[in-house]
Every structure is written in structure tokens, then in C-alpha cells.
Amino acid sequence: MVNGTNSAAAIAMHGITKLYGELRAVDDFSLDVASGTIFGLLGPNGAGKTTLIRILTTLLRPTSGAAFVEGRNVLTEGKEVRRLIGVVPQENNLDRYLTARENLILHARMHGMAPVDYNPRIDELFELIGLAGRQHDFPDTFSGGMQRRLVVARALVHNPRVLFLDEPTTGLDPQSRRAVWEYIASLKAKMTIFLTTHFMDEADVLCDRILIMDHGRALVDGTAAELKERFAHAHIYEVEFRRNADRYEAMLRNLPYVESAERSGNLFRLTLAGEEALKTLMDELGSADIRKICLREPSLEDVFIALTGRTVRD
Amino acid sequence: MLVLRRSLFSEFLAVVAYPLTLYLAFGVGLKGYIADVEGLPYPVFIAPGLITMTAVNAAFDESAWSMWFHRRVQRTIEEYRVTPITVYDIVVGKILCGFSHGIIKGVVVTGVIFLFTPFRFTLLHLLIYLVFITLGSMIFSCLGTIVGTTINKPENIGRIQAVVIVPLIFMSGIFFPLSSYPAALVPVVKLLPTTAAFDGARQALLHGAFPPGYAANLVITATVVFVLAVAIFNRKMSE
Secondary structure (H helix, E strand, O other): OOOOOOOOOOEEEEEEEEEEOOEEEEEEEEEEEOOOOEEEEEOOOOOOHHHHHHHHOOOOOOOEEEEEEOOEEOOOOHHHHHHHEEEEOOOOOOOOOOOHHHHHHHHHHHOOOOHHHHHHHHHHHHHHHOOHHHOOOOHHHOOHHHHHHHHHHHHHOOOOOEEEEEOOOOOOOHHHHHHHHHHHHHOOOOOEEEEEEOOHHHHHHHOOEEEEEEOOEEEEEEOHHHHHHHOHHHOEEEEEEOOOHHHHHHHHHHOOOEEEEEEEOOEEEEEEOOOOHHHHHHHHHOOOOEEEEEEOOOOHHHHHHHHHOOOOOO | OHHHHHOHHHHHHHHHHHHHHHHHHHHHHOOOOOOOEOOEOHHHHHHHHHHHHHHHHHHHHHHHHHHHHHHHHOOHHHHHHOOOOOHHHHHHHHHHHHHHHHHHHHHHHHHHHHHHOOOOOOHHHHHHHHHHHHHHHHHHHHHHHHHHHHOOOHHHHHHHHHHHHHHHHHOOOOOOOHHHOOOOOHHHHHHOHHHHHHHHHHHHHHHOOOOHHHHHHHHHHHHHHHHHHHHHHHHHHOO
16 A cells, blocks of 8 residues: 655655656656655656656656645745755766766756855765766766766755655666665665665665556555565465476466466476465476475565566566 | 867867858959959958858857757756756756857957958947847857757758758858849848848948848847747747
8 A cells, every 4th residue: 555645754746647648657646755765666667657756856747636845846846846856867967078076066056056065065975976086087988887976976966855866776787786875875864765776676775665656556565575575475486397397387387276487497486376285286296306396485576576567668 | 168168279170160261262262253242342242241150150050959969968958957947047048058159159250350361340340240240149049949959860950950041041142242132032031030140240340330120130030039949948848
């Protein structure tokens, strides 16, 4: 169930709908996010995540509904909302004709900051992101991870109260991803963070609260542990065969109590209809060709796939 | 301006090379083959138009390409839009940026033509001329902003320049007097804002004249395209 609304929330949305012609990108979506939370919005491509972020950051007007950031209405108090937020978009939209430092100075000036305020803040941020020695270089000379850190730093120059991160680690190597994670985690005490991601491990590691959405609607909402717990009844087992995997696959796909069977070489991941189905399954398979069988704890990815399906989205 | 300062030398070369080449080719190369035009030596006749062409082209190029690049390639427009500045601040800033490029480059070419050619004018004529170059740069900066806002494929910006901007400029009597047109066509051609900019600029720089019809035409056109540029950008941003 999606949480009810709360006037003290850092972010609140009431009945947000966004239509693009016939397409309902967001459908009567409501949400409250408490201050100081790292909130993760998960969903497949086209689920409506970016549309929601664009509405909350005043880039897009909803067709209907109301949205508030720190109590400010995004429709009628856009300028005030933008003073309070920092935004890290999906793409590194740095100005390649300005140096790294100049990019941050331009951002500070657009927020009306004076040099006496922004210069020490920018120095501090460059130290924090480990780019102090590169601040006079152009962003084109940076790696993807360095550019990403610079975009995050830029969003923090004016000390926002709410930070929006739209897929902050897409396209980064594992080391850079972890560096960005650590950096985001270090901000937690200072601000509310609203992030969208495709990476379940990212959401699992970073987020205090996760909402999975699809087709513009909220599907499930809670902590990572709560979401996994809800799917603990899913009876997911892994069975590995020594031989004759093709024959067993045909058999497994015809058993009425096997709800799904995923094959990876000789290893099958089975979702059974119930606990009692395990004994029946073992009777059917026998023990001659089985190398191992074990119960699998559901991961956040299992939850995600169970809710949003396997079909690849554009 | 910071970015312009960084590439000052290459910008200077690019700005000066084109009008100076045209001046040398038409003004010097063809001088012996072309009699005086409206009582003026041909190089003198074309010089004001070349300066105006540099200014308005620079204004258009800067606005169109800068807007397109910041919107489609760098996506920095989106970064600006999540700060407290408004959509109006962004579009007016872009228009003023193109306008400044036009004025600065027009003045640079004026200086170069003054230094390296026998073309001469008085300070008063120059001041009147600035009215036309200013309005012309504003109009073309707004047009560039509209093109950079509405067009997504870069090759189409080049096509607009080739099919609309260049013909408009060349039809405005930059290389020939308006009296060359059939008499019935002259009033129509005189209504073109480009004619107002180019012929008005020539009359200002060469004779110190201030044609009020041309000036009014430019003020009205500048106002209309400014409002259009702002409205179109605002609409595009709300899509």
C-alpha cells in the first residue's frame, strides 16, 4: 500500500496524473516522502519515474493533481521550489566550454549566490568529490565517473534541502558506482534524497524506503527488507541437474504446480505454487540426476520482476 | 562572453575573413568592370552592407547554434531550468547573447574595413548607422533563437540559412541598388526588414541619413520577433 499524505513531508504528491496524448504516463499517483529519507523510485523503462521527477522539479506540469516540495506547490511556487532543490539528471549536462569550477560558479550565480558564499562552498565540494586538482580542467577531459561526481557536486552548491537523482549511476563502472553510492550515503543526514534507479543493488544499499511503480502507478512501497519479506512466501527454489537438463526442462514446464521455471545451463530457478509442492516435485524428479536443490531467498530483483514482469521495455 | 574571450583569435579570423574576402573579390576584383553605383565607387557602395551582413549573420548564427547546442547536445538549458531563474530569463539571455555577438563582430569588421581599405565615414554617420545595425542584430538574434528552439536536426538550421536567411540578405540590395528591381517590385522589396536594415544602414553610414520608414520597420519587426521568440521558447519548454 502506498503511504497516506503527510503535511510535514519533504515531498508530497496528491493524485498526480500526466497524459501525453492518449498515453497515461502517470496515473493518479500519490506519495509522501519524509524529511531526511533516501527514497528510491524503481520501475522499468516507461514506468513514469522520470515524468514524476520532472514534475517535482518544475520541468513539467501534471495534467491533474498537486505536488509539493518542502510544502511549496510546484505549480504555483516554481521559483521557490527550485531554490530548495538540487537535480542530477540522467545525462551529464555539463557545459563543456566552461571548466569544472566555472560550471559550479555558473550554477551558484543562477542561485543568486555571492562569490564570498560560493567560493568556499565550491572549494569544499571539490575536496569532497576528489576533483580539487582538476577543477580548472574542462569536463570533456573527465571520465564518466568524474563527470557524474561533478554533476552531483553542482547540484549541491546551493545547499539544497531535497536532492533529486535520476538514475545517478547509469553507465558507470563498478568502482565509480560505489564512489557515487558512498557520496550519496554521506549526504543522508543533511537532506532528503529522491532517486530513481534500474539497479536493485543500488536501491537495496542506499534507500531507506523503496517504491516500485509501473504503467504510471505505484505497485508496492516499503523498506527493502519489507518488500523482500512480502515475497518470502514465493517458494523459489534452485535445482541443479548433473545431466539430462533438456529432458527435465520439458518435464518442469508441464508440472501444474511449477509457476515459473528459468533455466541457466543445468541450473533451474523454480517458483512453486506452495510449500507442499516441493515433496511432489522431488517425487517426480527423483534424486539420480540432481546435483543440488536449495531454497532461494527472494531478492529485490525477484520482487521487481514479479511485479513488473519479464517483458523487455523500450 | 567568457567563452568568446577564450576563442578570440579564431573568432576574429572567422568573422573578418568572409566579409573581407567579399570586399576584395567584388569591391577590388570587379572594380574595373563596374561603373559607379548611385554615384559611389562600387567598393564604397558595398562596404556598409558587408558590415551589416557580418553583424546580422553573427547574431543569427550565435543564437541559433547556441540555443540548439545547449538544448539538444549539452542539455544545459535543462540545468538552467532547475535553478531559480525563469524561462524568460533564459530566452532573453540567449537573445542578448546573439545580439552582442552581432554588435561586437559588426564593430570589429567596421574597424578592419576602416583600417585596410580606403572606405571612410564620419563619427556621426557611424552613430546613426549603429541604430540600424543594433536593430538588425536584434531581429536576427530573435530569428536565430526561434530556429534554435524549434529545429532539432542541425542540418535543418543550415537549410534555413541557405533558403531563407541568405536570399533575404542578398535581395536587400547588398551588392546592387534597389533601383535594379522592376519598378513594380521595389515597394515590396522595401517592405522587407532586411532591406530596411541593409539599405537603411547604407544611407546612414554613407550619407548620414536616418530613413524613418526603415527605422520604424525595424523597430516593429524587432518587437514582433522578440515576442515570438520568447513565446515559442516558453511553449517549447512546457512541452
